[in-house]
Amino acid sequence: MGRATTRRPVVRLRGEFETSRPDTVVVEEPLEIRVDGKALAVTMRTPGNDIDLAHGFLLTEGVIAGPEDISVARYCDGVGEDGLNTYNVLDIALAPGVSPPDVGIERNFYTTSSCGVCGKASLDAVRLLTKHSPAEDTSIITSETLSSLPDTLRTHQKIFESTGGLHAAALFDTEGELLVVREDVGRHNAVDKVVGWAVQNSRIPLHGTVLMVSGRASFELAQKSVMAGIPILAAVSAPSSLALDLADESGLTIVGFLRGDGMNIYTRAERVTITHAHATADAVRT
Incomplete structure (x- = not known):
């Protein structure tokens, strides 16, 4: 299995x-996802939880609806210079009766570590593929x-602690209990990877949950939610x-700038109950 971190020499000022010493850096390697032996996507990722990644990718792209749509996931030969399997090629066999993905010129499945799946950023595409809309979810969180x-x-970003170079996503319930990071x-x-964990644990749709991300709330993250x-x-x-x-149309609540006791609630604010502490702080600032 590939490593998530590696050591590289660095001159530190x-x-x-001035000192010379090895430093821990995050690994970035390509993962080719195949479906029934045919290449579907190449994404630049940090090795680890690749099976989760593939399951989550296929669900959020509308290829599968749940774990029953996949019969097996296995690594293919991806031989490196040392003659060992690089674990950078993963083949997903769909269950009998599951339609293969329709890949055409409108879908570009080469992804980088920053941009996600480019070429599918359209509200129409999400509308057609969505099977688990959050619109009717009545969950409330304080x-x-x-x-x-x-x-x-x-506190659960273990690799970030040693590298400072990773994004993180976590799933919580509305009581604040951590489900997965x-x-x-x-x-x-x-x-x-978070969604793929949920797929493999038969927790889709993820009603009554909060997806917390360490960066910005881009279209692709809203789409996956x-x-x-x-x-x-x-x-x-x-x-x-x-x-x-997309959030307005689909009924997704988006909270941004969630830092300390501050936050901006952009959509479906009725899902957030303002506690006394926040209400008092707002009154003081006013």
Whole structure:
């Protein structure tokens, strides 16, 4: 299995002092996802939880609806210079009767660690593929619980502690209980790994949950939330306009700039109950 981190030499400058020492950096390698032996996607990811990643990717792209749609997932030969399997090629065999993905010129499945799946950023595409819309989810979470999520996520970012170079995604219930955390050099991969965990544990749709991400709330992360039936997407940074358009249409709650006791609730604010502490703080600022 591939390693998530590696050691590289570095010259460190701190003021007038210079030292040479090895440093821990995050690994970024390509993963080719095949479906029934045919190449579907290549994504730049951090090795680890690749089976989760593939399951989450296939669900959020509308290829599968649940774990019953996959019969087997296995690594293929991907031989490196040392003659060993690189574990960078993963083949997914669909269950009998499951239609293979329709890949045409409108779908570009080469992804980088930063941009996600480009070429599918369209509201129409999500509308057609969505099977688990969060629109009817009546889940409620308190602002106090929301405020606690970033710190919980941060304490569980094990690889980030040693590298400082990873995104993270975590799934919580509305009481603030942590269900799963995944890290990756790509924010969309971290989310796919979380969703893939849920697929393999038969938890789709993810009603009554909150997806907490360490970066911004982009369209692709909103798309993945909607496809998995997640009602609340929370981010420490800003949302994009297209993410908010999708949230408005699909019934997704998006919370941005979730830091300390502050947050911006952009859509479906009725899912967030303002606690006394936040209400008092708002009154003082007013």
